[in-house]
Amino acid sequence: MLVADERTPLLYLVHRIPYPPNKGDKVRSFNILRQLARRHRVFLGTFVDHPDDVQYIDTLAEWCEEAKVIRLDPRTSRLASLRGLLTGEALSVPYYRSAALAEWVGRVVAREGITQAVAFSGPMAQYLDAPGLKRRIVDFCDLDSAKWTQYAGDHRWPMSWLYRREGRSLLAFERAAAARSEASLFVTDAEAGLFKAAAPEVVARVGTMQNGVDSDFFSPEHDFANPYPDGGPVLLFTGAMDYWPNIDAVVWFASELLPKVRAKHPDARFWIVGMNPAPAVQALAGEGVTVTGTVPDVRPYLAHADVIVAPLRIARGIQNKVLEAMAMARPVVISSAPATGLEAVSGRDCEIAHSGDEFVSRIFGLLANVSLRPTMGQAARQCVLNRYSWAAHLATLENLLDAPHHPNVSNDT
Numbered sequence: 001m002l003v004a005d006e007r008t009p010l011l012y013l014v015h016r017i018p019y020p021p022n023k024g025d026k027v028r029s030f031n032i033l034r035q036l037a038r039r040h041r042v043f044l045g046t047f048v049d050h051p052d053d054v055q056y057i058d059t060l061a062e063w064c065e066e067a068k069v070i071r072l073d074p075r076t077s078r079l080a081s082l083r084g085l086l087t088g089e090a091l092s093v094p095y096y097r098s099a100a101l102a103e104w105v106g107r108v109v110a111r112e113g114i115t116q117a118v119a120f121s122g123p124m125a126q127y128l129d130a131p132g133l134k135r136r137i138v139d140f141c142d143l144d145s146a147k148w149t150q151y152a153g154d155h156r157w158p159m160s161w162l163y164r165r166e167g168r169s170l171l172a173f174e175r176a177a178a179a180r181s182e183a184s185l186f187v188t189d190a191e192a193g194l195f196k197a198a199a200p201e202v203v204a205r206v207g208t209m210q211n212g213v214d215s216d217f218f219s220p221e222h223d224f225a226n227p228y229p230d231g232g233p234v235l236l237f238t239g240a241m242d243y244w245p246n247i248d249a250v251v252w253f254a255s256e257l258l259p260k261v262r263a264k265h266p267d268a269r270f271w272i273v274g275m276n277p278a279p280a281v282q283a284l285a286g287e288g289v290t291v292t293g294t295v296p297d298v299r300p301y302l303a304h305a306d307v308i309v310a311p312l313r314i315a316r317g318i319q320n321k322v323l324e325a326m327a328m329a330r331p332v333v334i335s336s337a338p339a340t341g342l343e344a345v346s347g348r349d350c351e352i353a354h355s356g357d358e359f360v361s362r363i364f365g366l367l368a369n370v371s372l373r374p375t376m377g378q379a380a381r382q383c384v385l386n387r388y389s390w391a392a393h394l395a396t397l398e399n400l401l402d403a404p405h406h407p408n409v410s411n412d413t
Contacts, residue, residue, distance in 0.1 A: 009065075010040035010401075011109060011117035011133070013124040015096050017048045017069060019056050023240040023275070024320040028141065028187075028211055029120045035394040036118065037063035043108050045101050045127065047072040050276075052294070068104040072096075090169035092144065096123040106130045116401055122170070125177035136181040137400055139209065143186065143194050145171035150314055151244065171198055178202040183400045183409045185209045188318055188341030207409035209397060210341075211318045212390030217299075218327035220381065224300035232267025233367055236305035238298050238321050241291075242276035245314040249335075252356075253311040254284045260360045262288055265367055270309075273301045299328065306373065307366050308332040311359055318342050323388050326350065326380035331373045333362045348376065349383040 018029035036042050044067040048054055060067040081095035108114065109130040116135040119125045122144055128136045149167030152160045178184040178199055184206045186192040196203045228234050237253070239246040250272050261268050268288065272281060275294040285291040295301065302308065308325040315337040322342065325332045326349070333351045334342070346352035351366065353359035366373055400409065 007039060007041045008116065009112040009114045010036060010042055011105065011114050011130075012036060012042050012044045012064075012120070013105070013117065013127050014044065014046040014120040015124050017046050017053050017056065017060070018044075018120075019059055020053075023243075025121070025141065027320045028139075031212065031214075031390045032118070032120065032139070032394065032397065033063050035390070035397070039398065040116075041065040041112075043112065043114065044068070045105055046070070047096065047098075047101075049074055049077075052275075066108065068101060068108075070098045070101050072098075084169065088169065090145075090166055090173050092123050092166065092170055093126055093173055097126065102127060109133060118397070118401075119177075119181075122174050122177060125173075125181065128177070128181065135401060137183045137185065137397065138177055138181045139185045139397075140174065140191075140195070141185075141187050143174070143191050143198075145174055145198075146194055147245075147314065154248070154314070175199040175202070178205065181205070183207060185396070185409075187211055190341045205409050207396065207400075210388065210393045211320055211323060212388045212393045213320070213323040213327045213384055214390065215327045215381070215385055215388075218302075218324045220303065220329040220377070222299065222303070224297075224303045226304045227295075227300045228269075228271070228304055232269055233265060233306040234304070235261070235268060235270045235307050235309050235363065236301055237270070237272050237274075237309050237311070238301065238325070239274045240276060241272065241274040241281045241293075242278050245312050246274070247278050247280055248314055249310070249312045250284060251280055252313060253309060254289055257311065257356055257360050258288065260357075261363055264364060268367070271301065271305070273298060298324075302328045302330055305330060307363055309359075309363070310334045310338050312338045315340070322350075323384055327384045327388075329374070329377035329381040331366050331376040332380060333359060333366070335359060343387045344380070344383050349379045350376065 014029045018026055018033050021027040021030035042064045044064045047070050049072040057069050077095045081091040083094050084091040105127045109132050117128055117133050119128055119138045122140050125138045145167045148163050152163035179202055186208055189208050192206050192208045196206050237250055258270050270289045272291045273295055277291050277293055302325055308330045310322050312335055318341050319338040336354045339352045344350050351362035353362050
C-alpha cells in the first residue's frame, strides 16, 4: 500500500452513507470506498437518511481523509423533489440536491487539486461539474429510468403517470450525465445494453462492473445459533423492506405463492428479514409469515433457512441478496428478473423460475429432496467464488481511473 502522502486525492459522491454495508446499494458503495481508499485519499460527500446510521458517521474516517455528511429527511426531500414538476427535472435529482454539499464539493476540489471523481448512483452526477475535475466516472449501478417506467405499469393513474414521467425525465438526466463523464458503469451487461440502446451517443463510454460478495464474511464455515423456533421448513427473503421491488416481491409471494406451498407443506414458514418493513409488509405477519424488521446480523437467518427465495418481479441487475445467500451455500429459488445477468446454471447453482407456478414447483423440489439442498448450496458457493470476487470486479474501476488518456470502457462489457 502506498504511504498516505503519495496517494492521489479523489472525490467520491454517494447518495446514502456507505457504512454499514447492510443493504444492497450500500454493499456495493462500501466495497468501492474500501477499494478506493487503498490507493487514494478519499474525500467523501454523502447523505445520511436514517437515524440509525448517524452513529456511523465518525467510522468513515477509517477510509476517508474527509467526509461531508448531509442529514437528509426523506419527508422534506420528497417535498423538495416536487420542484421537478415545475422545472421539468426528474424528481430524483432535486431529492438529492444540497447547496451545502455543492459548496463543499467546489471548495474541496479546488483546495486539494482533485482531478478524479466517482459518483455512485445517477443523481449524484449533478455534483460533477466542479471546475478542475478531469476524470469523472458515474456508477449508475442500474438503469433507474427503466425501473421507474416499469413501476408505471404496476400502478394506476395518477401514480402511473408520475412514474412514467420520472422514467422519461430521469433518462434525459442520465444521458446528459453520461455525456459529461468519461465513463458510465452498470452492474450487468444487460443494464449497460439497455442504456446503450437508449443513449447511442455515449456507447463507447458505457461499461459493466458487476457486484461481488465478501465470501469470507458470508461463509458457511461460521457457526451461528439457529434463530428460528422449532417448526416446519423455513423459506427466507432478505432485504430492505421499505424498497418497492422488495415490498412487491414479498406481498406477491405471501398472497399468491405461499398458499400453494402450504397446501402441500402446511408447516412451511415464510420469514421476511430486513430493516424498515413498510405497512404493507407488516400486514403480512400472521399465520405462516414472520416479519422481523432490523436484525443485528442476517447470516444466522441465511445459515439455518431451508430455502432462500427471491421472487422479485421488478429487479435491475444482479441482487446482492442472491449472491450472499449463494456464498452461504444455501439453495436459492430466483425469479427470472433478478436472474438476468447472473452467471449461474439453473438446476445446479440455484433454481430459476419464469412463472409463479414454476417458482412453487422449484420450492417443492428442494423441500422434497433433502440431499439436493446441500449439493446445490455447495455449487452455489463455488459459483460465487469463481465469478463474483469484489477484487476482480473493482479492478475495472481502478483501470478506468489509471488510464492515461480517454478510458476505453466498452471493452469491459
